[in-house]
Amino acid sequence: MVPARRVSKSRKRLRRSHHALKPRNLVACPRCSSAKLPHRACEKCGYVNQKVAVKIATEE
Numbered sequence: 303m304v305p306a307r308r309v310s311k312s313r314k315r316l317r318r319s320h321h322a323l324k325p326r327n328l329v330a331c332p333r334c335s336s337a338k339l340p341h342r343a344c345e346k347c348g349y350v351n352q353k354v355a356v357k358i359a360t361e362e
């Protein structure tokens with residue numbers, strides 16, 4: 303079997319020209335200055351903002 307309407311190399315490449323991924327945006331945590339995602343709690347210290355902080359379970 304052969305596809306009825308085969309997409310040309312050009313059409314395929316034009317479509318895939320929008321598929322590239324952008325690099326993740328990272329910001330520095332104001333408390334421990336490690337890289338974190340904006341609007342997410344810091345993985346290292348649990349800091350979100352002055353009012354909100356998430357407790358992080360630390361291994362002993």
Ligand SMILES: [Zn+2]
Pocket residue numbers: 331332333334335336344345346347348349
């Ligand atoms: Zn932090």
